[in-house]
Amino acid sequence: MDQEDAALVEAFRRGEESAFAALVIKYRETVYRLARRLLGNHEDGADITQEVFLRAYRALPRFDGRAHLRTWLYRITVNLCLDHYARRRRLFWAELEEGVAQAPPQAEPEARVEAAATAQAVVRAVAALPPRQRAMVALRLYQDLPYAEIAQIMGCSEGTVKATVFAALRRLRAALAAQWSERL
Amino acid sequence: MRCPEARDALLEITTGRTPPDLRRAVAVHLAGCPQCRALASELEETTARLRAVPTPLPPEGFWPDFMRRLEERLRRRERTVDRLRRALRPILLPAAGLAATVALVVSSPYLRPPPPTPSAAEQIAPYVTDTIRSQLPHLEEALGLWQSGLEVQEAGWQPDPLEPR
Numbered sequence: 001m002d003q004e005d006a007a008l009v010e011a012f013r014r015g016e017e018s019a020f021a022a023l024v025i026k027y028r029e030t031v032y033r034l035a036r037r038l039l040g041n042h043e044d045g046a047d048i049t050q051e052v053f054l055r056a057y058r059a060l061p062r063f064d065g066r067a068h069l070r071t072w073l074y075r076i077t078v079n080l081c082l083d084h085y086a087r088r089r090r091l092f093w094a095e096l097e098e099g100v101a102q103a104p105p106q107a108e109p110e111a112r113v114e115a116a117a118t119a120q121a122v123v124r125a126v127a128a129l130p131p132r133q134r135a136m137v138a139l140r141l142y143q144d145l146p147y148a149e150i151a152q153i154m155g156c157s158e159g160t161v162k163a164t165v166f167a168a169l170r171r172l173r174a175a176l177a178a179q180w181s182e183r184l
Numbered sequence: 185m186r187c188p189e190a191r192d193a194l195l196e197i198t199t200g201r202t203p204p205d206l207r208r209a210v211a212v213h214l215a216g217c218p219q220c221r222a223l224a225s226e227l228e229e230t231t232a233r234l235r236a237v238p239t240p241l242p243p244e245g246f247w248p249d250f251m252r253r254l255e256e257r258l259r260r261r262e263r264t265v266d267r268l269r270r271a272l273r274p275i276l277l278p279a280a281g282l283a284a285t286v287a288l289v290v291s292s293p294y295l296r297p298p299p300p301t302p303s304a305a306e307q308i309a310p311y312v313t314d315t316i317r318s319q320l321p322h323l324e325e326a327l328g329l330w331q332s333g334l335e336v337q338e339a340g341w342q343p344d345p346l347e348p349r
Contacts, residue, residue, distance in 0.1 A: 024251070025251075032242060036240045036242075037240065042240070046242065046250065053254055057258055115236075119238065122234055141231060141234050141235055144200070147196075147200075162192065162195055165195060166191075166195055169230050176233065
């Protein structure tokens with residue numbers, strides 16, 4: 001755990017509520033981005049982010065500090081998302097459209113349409129991955145975490161994470177290859 | 185470097201950070217291995233496309249509202265815990281008192297000190313009846329001697345090894 005987090009956790013344990021608010025402000029955006037990438041829409045991402053911090057508030061006095069606080073929060077996030085996904089078992093096509101609408105504006109309208117179509121295809125392909133595979137890809141490519149930390153979050157070995165990400169990338173490549181070859 | 189090592193390293197190179205010496209070793213391998221070269225380009229392209237997807241952003245004004253809702257939920261939870269604690273206090277306090285009393289009563293035999301062990305003379309006394317005393321007029325004297333001997337033994341008396349026997 002880094003020194004800043006350790007100081008905030010210690011202050012929270014002493015009863016300083018503002019220390020918890022500081023932790024929320026520090027991690028809320030990364031937790032939200034991960035939840036939203038895993039669940040595919042803003043509402044569920046926001047609900048899960050709230051739930052992550054509610055659980056963290058309850059469990060923080062028992063947090064032993066062996067892992068990085070970020071790893072611990074991501075673990076709570078991934079577990080809540082996997083539970084949520086298992087309960088609902090559906091893909092969020094409407095929200096995927098919303099994600100595509102956020103594509104950065106390009107100079108040429110044609111290029112913008114092209115970028116939006118590619119982003120849409122990628123988001124759909126990622127959404128079609130099995131949930132644990134999707135979580136590992138998101139943690140690696142979007143949260144930029146080292147494989148060892150992903151292994152801690154997912155509760156498996158580093159080798160399993162590497163093999164899973166490798167398989168996921170090949171699967172994504174296969175799913176998107178046809179579309180890319182059409183556009184090239 | 186062999187293909188399995190190169191492929192493991194390729195995943196690191198295309199999706200994360202890699203030390204320069206490992207990059208160089210992989211580059212040397214790729215120069216002589218067309219299969220791994222194809223795989224490298226495949227991984228690189230897929231990763232680049234995935235990373236090009238824009239970061240999802242919450243709507244404008246989301247975070248202040250998020251913090252307000254979180255604080256409300258935390259306060260509500262604390263109020264619920266307090267209410268529950270207050271509601272349970274009249275039940276829990278007598279129950280705790282009763283449990284402590286029961287525990288004390290149940291454990292009391294184990295807490296009492298054990299009764300003192302009677303001396304050897306005291307243990308013999310009940311067997312010396314009046315009939316025995318009347319039949320054996322010198323018994324009192326013999327018993328006196330015997331009991332004093334037992335008491336000395338109980339007190340840890342040891343014969344002097346230098347005393348002639």
